Amino acid sequence: MPASSTPSSQLNTASVPNQSTRLPDHPPPSRPNRPKPNRAKLAYDIMMIVVISIDLLLISIDAILMSNFSSHVAEWLRISEALLWYQNNLHDPLRTAGGFFTIFLIAELLLRWAIAIKDNVYYRWFFFPFVHWYEVLGCFPQLRALRLFRAVIIGRRLYQLGYQVLPQPWINRIKFYIDLLLEELSDRVILTTIQNFRQQLTNPETHKSFIESTIARNRREIEAAVLSVLRTELVPKLQALTAASGGGSILAREMGGAIEEGLANTPELRRYLRMIPIAGSLIESQLQHVGHNIGENVVYALNKRLLDPERLDELMVAIASGIAQIDTDNSALDALVSSIIDDSLTEFEAQVKVQQWKHQDMLNL
Numbered sequence: 065m066p067a068s069s070t071p072s073s074q075l076n077t078a079s080v081p082n083q084s085t086r087l088p089d090h091p092p093p094s095r096p097n098r099p100k101p102n103r104a105k106l107a108y109d110i111m112m113i114v115v116i117s118i119d120l121l122l123i124s125i126d127a128i129l130m131s132n133f134s135s136h137v138a139e140w141l142r143i144s145e146a147l148l149w150y151q152n153n154l155h156d157p158l159r160t161a162g163g164f165f166t167i168f169l170i171a172e173l174l175l176r177w178a179i180a181i182k183d184n185v186y187y188r189w190f191f192f193p194f195v196h197w198y199e200v201l202g203c204f205p206q207l208r209a210l211r212l213f214r215a216v217i218i219g220r221r222l223y224q225l226g227y228q229v230l231p232q233p234w235i236n237r238i239k240f241y242i243d244l245l246l247e248e249l250s251d252r253v254i255l256t257t258i259q260n261f262r263q264q265l266t267n268p269e270t271h272k273s274f275i276e277s278t279i280a281r282n283r284r285e286i287e288a289a290v291l292s293v294l295r296t297e298l299v300p301k302l303q304a305l306t307a308a309s310g311g312g313s314i315l316a317r318e319m320g321g322a323i324e325e326g327l328a329n330t331p332e333l334r335r336y337l338r339m340i341p342i343a344g345s346l347i348e349s350q351l352q353h354v355g356h357n358i359g360e361n362v363v364y365a366l367n368k369r370l371l372d373p374e375r376l377d378e379l380m381v382a383i384a385s386g387i388a389q390i391d392t393d394n395s396a397l398d399a400l401v402s403s404i405i406d407d408s409l410t411e412f413e414a415q416v417k418v419q420q421w422k423h424q425d426m427l428n429l
Contacts, residue, residue, distance in 0.1 A: 129150055294384060
């Protein structure tokens with residue numbers, strides 16, 4: 065019927081993918097999603113970084129030209145009249161312009177504080193000046209250099225959004241010097257800490273307390289380490305030694321011979337046996353042979369029992385447990401631990417003293 069053939073034909077056509085609508089075998093790689101910056105906020109950040117840069121530039125120029133160093137340089141270059149003209153005519157207007165910049169920054173800070181309170185940006189309304197402490201302190205004329213932090217933070221935010229604020233070589237050099245400073249500071253702290261620790265270990269009471277507490281905290285680890293060494297080193301060597309001696313046959317023959325020789329060298333036994341007529345010498349010979357066999361059988365039995373995997377493992381566990389419970393009041397142990405600690409601190413100190421920044425190509429050393 066036509067009605068029944070239509071669904072099947074649609075099903076068949078739907079099951080075969082169209083060449084034009086077929087998905088690609090390998091989807092295109094996804095690009096990292098960067099947050100789309102707000103244009104108004106972006107323009108505001110750029111404006112603020114320009115304003116702060118101009119303010120800091122004017123402050124730096126004025127501070128340099130008003131210093132005694134500039135006066136000496138001007139006398140040497142014979143431009144003292146130009147410097148005096150600046151100090152008499154441009155210094156006060158620049159200070160006035162700096163005051164306007166300060167007023168603008170204070171008003172901008174208060175406005176952002178009000179917006180943060182309105183939008184509930186922080187948990188409490190008075191958290192804003194503590195979070196932006198460098199901006200609050202930078203409003204004071206004596207601390208205007210802190211405004212540089214604001215410019216740096218704005219530049220970092222623009223860099224994270226994908227805008228190249230500074231040339232990449234500048235950024236690489238700034239990162240290099242920051243890493244250099246942090247590495248030197250951390251090295252000094254670590255070396256001072258190592259030296260203080262060495263001085264503390266020179267005290268016998270502190271040294272003994274350190275060893276006792278260290279061993280007491282790590283008894284389980286010591287037992288596990290010793291047991292692992294015994295299982296991997298001692299057990300195979302015992303089994304190999306037994307196999308090399310023919311399953312203990314050499315030791316068994318030596319033990320049997322020793323018992324036989326002991327019976328032969330016992331004069332009391334020989335005297336009593338010779339008191340027995342006719343059979344005395346025969347009994348003596350058979351008794352020595354039996355003693356030889358007993359010695360061999362004892363050795364074979366001991367090998368079988370002691371070298372049994374389960375019994376041998378129990379023995380290793382007992383040995384490791386005994387070593388872990390070692391008494392810390394031991395001069396040899398104290399000397400060993402002291403040597404290990406000193407060698408470890410020396411190696412660590414030598415590694416810390418290696419200045420990694422010298423191995424970079426930034427300074428071309």
